[in-house]
Amino acid sequence: MIRSSRGLAAGLAGLGLIAVLAVAAPLVWGGDAAHLSGAAREGVSGEHWLGTDALGRDVLARTLVATRLTLVMTVIATAIAGTIGVLLGTAVWVAGPRVREIGLRLIDVMVSYPAIILALAVAAILGAGTVAAVVAIGVAWSPAFARLTANLAASVAGRDFVSAARLLGVPPHRILVRHLLPNIAEPLLVLLSVAFAGTLTALSGLSFIGLGVQAPSYDWGALLNTGLDALYTNPAEALGPAVAITLTGVLAGFVGDGLAAGADPHRVGIPGRVKKVPLPAAPPEDDGALLTVDGLCVSAGDVDLVDGVSFTVRPGEIVGVVGESGSGKSLTAMAVARLLPDTVTADARALRLDDLDLLAGAAPDRLATEIGVVYQDPAASFNPALRIGGQLTEVLRRHRGLGRRAARERAAEALDAVRITRPEARLRQHPHELSGGMRQRAMIASALLTGPRLLIADEPTTALDVTVQAEILELLREANRRDGTAMLFISHDIGVIASLCHRVLVMYAGRIVEELPVADLAAGRARHPYTRALLDATPRLDTDGDGGAELTTIPGRPPAPADRPAGCAFASRCALVMPRCTEERPAAVAVGTDHRAACHAVALTVEETAS
Incomplete structure (x- = not known):
């Protein structure tokens, strides 16, 4: 305008x-x-x-x-x-x-x-x-x-x-x-x-x-x-x-x-190439998994940004991915959604959503309806030149075959379901006319409109205040309970992860260093030194002022992708570092039911306990 x-x-x-x-x-x-x-x-x-x-x-x-x-x-x-x-x-x-x-x-x-x-x-x-x-x-x-x-x-x-x-x-x-x-x-x-x-x-x-x-x-x-x-x-x-x-x-x-x-001040990835390459034989798979990620590597040129990530998401399960900035959380999620920048490539032994091979690069209709994405910044996720209604109804009209009126009715119902007031009026508004929390609710409504089986939420609460953050988390819980939608929830806030998810993946320097149920995380049974350091650096409200544990910081910073060592990437910041940590990459060892950690010190403790 x-x-x-x-x-x-x-x-x-x-x-x-x-x-x-x-x-x-x-x-x-x-x-x-x-x-x-x-x-x-x-x-x-x-x-x-x-x-x-x-x-x-x-x-x-x-x-x-x-x-x-x-x-x-x-x-x-x-x-x-x-x-x-x-x-x-x-x-x-x-x-x-x-x-x-x-x-x-x-x-x-x-x-x-x-x-x-x-x-x-x-x-x-x-x-x-x-x-x-x-x-x-x-x-x-x-x-x-x-x-x-x-x-x-x-x-x-x-x-x-x-x-x-x-x-x-x-x-x-x-x-x-x-x-x-x-x-x-x-x-x-x-x-x-x-x-x-x-x-x-x-x-x-x-x-x-x-x-x-x-x-x-x-x-x-x-x-x-x-x-x-x-x-x-x-x-x-x-x-x-x-x-x-x-x-x-x-x-x-x-x-x-x-x-x-007089220009309006409010105005102002291309899908990555995912290719299938021959890699070593895959480990045993979870037959009941909705999403299977096995040996995922994301690279920019000769530099590995994500290195050998493997995990599953079961139907109806909320899996959280936590870690510092640059740990590869968002790249992993965007590789699953096939939304990587075109300068980045992704390889894997397997990348599959139920029976849909995400490595094949086909079936855009199924991708559009079976995977929903909620981005961190809804202000950048909505097209500022188009009204909210046109953007919400596009996928319904294209992939569900609904007419204009039926699609608008569904879109209004979706806005009402995420507790946006006057949904019909909101459909006629541009994104900049909505508040930040309202835009995020509209983004969730857009992602859930087609009834996706998997919802990828890429730090959806980072830019919001704590009150709106709690409302957004409740909306995601409700969608999970009501529709059985499986979720891959990305965050750098381990407290948010613990309050929403069933299972947690802790990433560091492009690798998963620990996988554990949220009950183990809440009970303080995390085993990897990095996970424990994240917990120690998280403020808690359940301790009194003079008796609570003092917050700690993690010394140093994660290595740049091009400078990651051959051994454990956390070794330079770890209090339990051993000589082999700098030379040998640790393998994940089981420390409990659905609980694994990739740490030489943890593996040594498990061996001593078993003997």
């Missing part, structure tokens, strides 16, 4: 008057512009305000009549530039990585040449004339649109709502029209006004040097050329078209500045 301003109003009003003049001038002054008289090269007079040309024709009448052809050519050339540039700039972001790389390099090459050089090259190929000039200037200005569009699309293409659209199986052309273009439209409108002024000047320049409009037709550039011959005897002959070009360009600039100043 664009707010009005004085500059914008003045620019639009001025261009509107010029457009009216373009329509009326040939009808009113067409005869005077074509009338030949004996008063050749006559100076300024009451009869001829700008004098006459070499054939005695009135210069002012010809300037006014030339407005139509000049504006028509400028509009067409600007449309050609915008169409080619926008299509090229957005196409590279909805195409594959190879096409994108070629497209971006092509744009760079085109931008490196001045527009007028490209225009002259095209005009030389096509020859002199009106059509050649319009095509030449349109092609010459298209790189500016392509570069801006590509840069803007890059910032939008990585947003969660675009990744979700890809997960839903929305085709590339619909992603382009529905999600990319609406979110970059305002800067493009500003460029459009600037391009209008630029193409006007460029077209006039081509006509001025004889490569544009040819006699007997004429535009402002052609009139400027003929006026140059009389510059010393009757400068007014060149003054008329010069003023017309300058005034129109300035008014277009007013429009551009007004659009830039």
Whole structure:
């Protein structure tokens, strides 16, 4: 939405008057512009305000009549530039990585040449004339649109709502029209006004040097050329078209500045490649598992971000994944949802949701309906250019075959189920009109609309205050109890994990270091030094002020993915470190029912207890 301003109003009003003049001038002054008289090269007079040309024709009448052809050519050339540039700039972001790389390099090459050089090259190929000039200037200005569009699309293409659209199986052309273009439209409108002024000047320049409009037709550039011959005897002959070009360009600039100043302040992954590779034989599987992840590795180039993660999620179970930032929690979840950035690859022995092979890269309809995703930041997850209703109903209409009215009714019911007031009114609102907690509730409603069997919640309460956080957690519990929805809940807050989940996976440096039931976690029966350190660093309200244990901190920081040691990644921060910890990667050992820990010290204790 664009707010009005004085500059914008003045620019639009001025261009509107010029457009009216373009329509009326040939009808009113067409005869005077074509009338030949004996008063050749006559100076300024009451009869001829700008004098006459070499054939005695009135210069002012010809300037006014030339407005139509000049504006028509400028509009067409600007449309050609915008169409080619926008299509090229957005196409590279909805195409594959190879096409994108070629497209971006092509744009760079085109931008490196001045527009007028490209225009002259095209005009030389096509020859002199009106059509050649319009095509030449349109092609010459298209790189500016392509570069801006590509840069803007890059910032939008990585947003969660675009990744979700890809997960839903929305085709590339619909992603382009529905999600990319609406979110970059305002800067493009500003460029459009600037391009209008630029193409006007460029077209006039081509006509001025004889490569544009040819006699007997004429535009402002052609009139400027003929006026140059009389510059010393009757400068007014060149003054008329010069003023017309300058005034129109300035008014277009007013429009551009007004659009830039009045733009709505609220406006502002591509699925990763998951491939199946031969790996060592898989360990025994849980036959009752809904989700099976076995030997998952996520890499960026030669660097492993997630290294050999294996776990299962049973039907109706809430599995929490906890760890410090950079531990690989979100990458693991996004690999399951196939929402990794395209610069990241994922390999696994098995990655399966019931009978759906997530490594195969197929069945987008099933992915869209059987996996729901709740993101950490709903402000980035909803498309700011679209109303809430359209975004909630899209998946129902596309994958459930519901009509518009039925889909809206279902969406309203889903908003009501997550306790959003006035759901029908909320469907007509844009995301920025909702509070943070309300947006998160709407995100949960969106994720649950299709009745997914697995819900992935990627730190859904991190950005919320404690009151709203408690409400969101209760909504997730309710969905689990009511619908039996299995969940993979990601958080860095071990307290939140303990309050919601049935089973906990503790991740550190891209690996699972401990897996245990939440009852063991709550009872303090965690065995891995990292898990115990997280618990010791968590504030508790069930101890009195002077008798409670003092909070501790974990010294140091996790290693960077490229610097992870061959042995235990936690060794440099661990109080129980042994010589073998730095050399040998610990294997997970069973320390109880559904309880395993990957630690040499724990393994030694288990061996001593068994003996």
